[in-house]
Amino acid sequence: MNLTLGFIAFFISIVIPGILFRRFFFYGEFSKQFNTKDPVLHSIFFSIIPGIVMQLICITFYKLSFGFESSYLDVFTIFRDITSDGASGTQDSTKNFINNDILTFFFYSLCVFGFSAFSGWASSRFIRARKWDKKFKLFRFKNQWYYIFSGEVLNMKKFEEAHKDAFKRNKGKDQYTLMTYADILVSVSDQNDRKELYTGYVVDYDLKSDDISKLDKVYLIDTHRYKKIESANTEKSIEQKDKRRDFEKKPTQSRNRVKVPGDVFVLNADNIVNLNLTYVPSVKKTIDKKRKEEKRQRTYRYIQNTYLAVIFAIVLLHFFYKALSLDTTFLRDYLLKTGFFGKLLVILFINQVLSFTVPSLNKKNKLVYDFKTGIGWRILTLLVLGTLSYWFVIRPLV
Numbered sequence: 001m002n003l004t005l006g007f008i009a010f011f012i013s014i015v016i017p018g019i020l021f022r023r024f025f026f027y028g029e030f031s032k033q034f035n036t037k038d039p040v041l042h043s044i045f046f047s048i049i050p051g052i053v054m055q056l057i058c059i060t061f062y063k064l065s066f067g068f069e070s071s072y073l074d075v076f077t078i079f080r081d082i083t084s085d086g087a088s089g090t091q092d093s094t095k096n097f098i099n100n101d102i103l104t105f106f107f108y109s110l111c112v113f114g115f116s117a118f119s120g121w122a123s124s125r126f127i128r129a130r131k132w133d134k135k136f137k138l139f140r141f142k143n144q145w146y147y148i149f150s151g152e153v154l155n156m157k158k159f160e161e162a163h164k165d166a167f168k169r170n171k172g173k174d175q176y177t178l179m180t181y182a183d184i185l186v187s188v189s190d191q192n193d194r195k196e197l198y199t200g201y202v203v204d205y206d207l208k209s210d211d212i213s214k215l216d217k218v219y220l221i222d223t224h225r226y227k228k229i230e231s232a233n234t235e236k237s238i239e240q241k242d243k244r245r246d247f248e249k250k251p252t253q254s255r256n257r258v259k260v261p262g263d264v265f266v267l268n269a270d271n272i273v274n275l276n277l278t279y280v281p282s283v284k285k286t287i288d289k290k291r292k293e294e295k296r297q298r299t300y301r302y303i304q305n306t307y308l309a310v311i312f313a314i315v316l317l318h319f320f321y322k323a324l325s326l327d328t329t330f331l332r333d334y335l336l337k338t339g340f341f342g343k344l345l346v347i348l349f350i351n352q353v354l355s356f357t358v359p360s361l362n363k364k365n366k367l368v369y370d371f372k373t374g375i376g377w378r379i380l381t382l383l384v385l386g387t388l389s390y391w392f393v394i395r396p397l398v
Contacts (some may be wrong), residue, residue: 012109017054017116018047024120024315029146032207054116062108084355131155142212149202149281151177176289178282185273195273197226199257200265204278215269223265227258293366300359300367307358311351333397342393349385352378 008049081194107331132139134147134155147153154160154177180202200220321327321335338346359367382390 014051015044015047017112018051020113020116021050022121024117025124030141030143033143033212058112149180176282176285177279179280181278183276187271187273218267218269220265223260224257225260227256304358307354321354338393345389346393349389352382352385
């Protein structure tokens with residue numbers, strides 16, 4: 001009974017939050033990485049660490065928000081007493097928890113479940129939005145076939161550099177893939193080493209349940225196979241058909257391209273020898289990307305112009321403050337008692353603060369936010385100007 005109760009407590013507190021985090025973390029095509037056919041011990045093992053992290057975050061937040069009076073030692077004591085056989089006795093904190101806080105723990109567990117699900121959902125989408133899975137292997141999903149069939153493999157650094165150097169174009173960065181066309185060589189018979197070539201557009205695929213790095217099935221549309229020509233008569237008849245269909249041409253003199261009847265062709269991936277993929281670019285997505293870039297550039301120019309207008313207005317206010325009657329406002333002491341160099345320090349400090357909101361030109365002559373190049377010097381300049389402004393301007397006024 002004690003063992004069963006301890007396992008239930010462990011399952012509710014640690015395993016379920018971890019499972020919920022992993023279930024909502026793997027979404028869309030990546031949900032194939034979360035397989036319900038996995039062994040129970042396998043799922044429990046990979047759910048322990050995220051479950052512990054979720055519990056620590058929730059307990060800390062609960063303690064800071066609702067004034068949770070118990071310490072972390074009390075939490076471990078309660079869990080130890082529940083999971084033990086009772087030979088060492090039950091502590092007062094455990095008795096108080098069982099008598100008074102069971103209902104609170106129930107609602108707290110529901111909140112932990114919800115937080116775990118939301119954390120998994122948000123973190124995976126944040127990684128995808130920031131493209132960290134393409135930049136860093138640490139954040140990359142194990143479903144490698146999604147990156148391959150979707151064309152996102154071209155966006156990875158090594159492939160971008162390879163296309164740029166080999167083909168003199170950055171195909172990965174500039175191209176959006178509409179569909180993927182596959183040439184698949186399949187082994188039909190091992191005895192006589194017979195192979196067949198199938199071609200078509202990849203619309204979906206399945207992964208093996210016991211090893212997600214391997215394909216199980218590939219779904220093709222507009223499928224063709226290359227059939228060996230067995231006689232001269234057959235070749236002539238096929239050539240006559242090919243003349244009526246200009247889009248179908250013989251790849252070699254010994255094989256002919258034959259249309260596979262049906263809407264969807266399901267190919268068993270166990271017999272695949274190799275794959276050759278061609279990514280068909282999406283003109284619409286490329287145009288949409290260009291429109292978004294143009295809109296972004298207009299916004300950046302608006303921000304840049306606004307920044308220049310604000311700085312110009314601040315400078316004018318320091319020269320024409322009497323005409324604007326600013327010497328009768330709360331700025332009176334600053335405007336009348338601060339000298340030229342003091343006002344110059346303040347203007348430079350304000351300019352440095354606002355400069356963090358202004359995009360700059362990159363090598364391609366586009367406005368972008370660059371917080372990597374020279375950010376250390378910019379922060380150091382801000383701190384120096386802020387210190388000087390406080391010491392020579394604000395401090396005397398106070």
